[in-house]
Amino acid sequence: MRSILLATLASATALPALAEVNIYSYRQPELIQPLLEGFTESTGIETNVAFLNQGLVERLKAEGERSPADIILTVDISRLSTAEEEGVTQAVESQTMADNIPQSLRDPEGHWFGVTTRGRIVYASKERVGEDEVTTYEDLADPKWEGRICTRSGTHVYTLGLVAAMIEHNGEEATREWLEGVKSNLARSPQGNDRAQVRAIWAGECDISLGNTYYMGAMLADPEQEEWANSVRVEFPTFEDGNGTHVNISGVAMTANAPHREDALAFMEYLSSPEAQEIYADVVNEYPANPEIAPSELVASWGDIEPDTTDLGAIADHRADALRLVEEVNFDG
Numbered sequence: 054m055r056s057i058l059l060a061t062l063a064s065a066t067a068l069p070a071l072a073e074v075n076i077y078s079y080r081q082p083e084l085i086q087p088l089l090e091g092f093t094e095s096t097g098i099e100t101n102v103a104f105l106n107q108g109l110v111e112r113l114k115a116e117g118e119r120s121p122a123d124i125i126l127t128v129d130i131s132r133l134s135t136a137e138e139e140g141v142t143q144a145v146e147s148q149t150m151a152d153n154i155p156q157s158l159r160d161p162e163g164h165w166f167g168v169t170t171r172g173r174i175v176y177a178s179k180e181r182v183g184e185d186e187v188t189t190y191e192d193l194a195d196p197k198w199e200g201r202i203c204t205r206s207g208t209h210v211y212t213l214g215l216v217a218a219m220i221e222h223n224g225e226e227a228t229r230e231w232l233e234g235v236k237s238n239l240a241r242s243p244q245g246n247d248r249a250q251v252r253a254i255w256a257g258e259c260d261i262s263l264g265n266t267y268y269m270g271a272m273l274a275d276p277e278q279e280e281w282a283n284s285v286r287v288e289f290p291t292f293e294d295g296n297g298t299h300v301n302i303s304g305v306a307m308t309a310n311a312p313h314r315e316d317a318l319a320f321m322e323y324l325s326s327p328e329a330q331e332i333y334a335d336v337v338n339e340y341p342a343n344p345e346i347a348p349s350e351l352v353a354s355w356g357d358i359e360p361d362t363t364d365l366g367a368i369a370d371h372r373a374d375a376l377r378l379v380e381e382v383n384f385d386g
């Protein structure tokens with residue numbers, strides 16, 4: 054992998070067709086490096102990566118047809134569907150992708166593909182929460198949880214994904230009431246990231262929190278955070294209508310003006326392959342999107358996830374309403 058600046062990337066487009074793929078990534082270097090190495094090893098195609106924290110779509114729009122980028126890597130369905138809506142992606146037709154990635158995890162037109170899933174689950178205090186106390190997402194609004202819940206901001210994409218899913222399942226009015234109920238059960242106003250909520254459980258400030266599954270793996274791998282992780286259990290809440298646990302994706306898309314279409318397609322197909330899906334499972338503690346590949350032993354040890362199979366695109370369509378509701382109930386206030 055070569056991690057280089059935009060200026061270098063831009064000049065690369067003036068060169069004759071090299072076997073290379075230029076990637077704009079919201080995903081961190083340590084998460085994707087093993088995948089880039091595996092790809093180059095198996096195809097001989099080099100990768101260049103620009104790691105971004107924000108403004109990926111804006112940058113692609115500003116660069117227009119001169120953009121050196123071939124590939125977008127990001128988490129969150131709404132970021133992927135926004136990229137599609139903003140016209141910075143292109144439809145990809147690939148039998149390999151269709152065979153490797155279930156239909157519910159990819160855009161029907163091929164503008165984006167999920168490569169991993171992550172559950173939005175509940176971390177529960179081993180000491181203060183009973184084995185069958187956590188049931189549904191709806192139940193988090195029950196007064197039995199008063200003063201016991203910690204969460205990050207309601208406006209974060211992870212929270213908005215769950216709120217958008219709640220709208221899809223129960224409608225807007227029920228979701229507004231649910232948000233008000235959860236807010237009134239909070240032990241403190243929303244703050245910090247997913248791991249900070251587990252630390253708060255460990256410190257006795259609250260009993261349960263909302264978080265993504267893979268943070269359990271990340272905390273266990275960190276000497277300071279291991280104790281926090283060991284103070285909680287992973288619980289898999291479901292929706293009352295019989296649907297499973299809310300999942301979101303990390304995904305890949307080809308840019309609208311990709312200069313290296315063939316190589317970019319090879320990269321996308323590699324990410325969906327059993328080899329890359331095993332790397333995802335082991336390195337990032339997420340669930341492989343390819344059903345042929347099992348989650349890592351560690352992830353499996355947290356329990357079986359029964360994912361909500363509701364179409365992710367349908368959930369993403371509610372994201373603006375989700376944000377409006379969160380603001381209307383002043384969830385973070």
Ligand code: FE
Nearest residue numbers: 128247265268
């Ligand atoms: Fe995360």
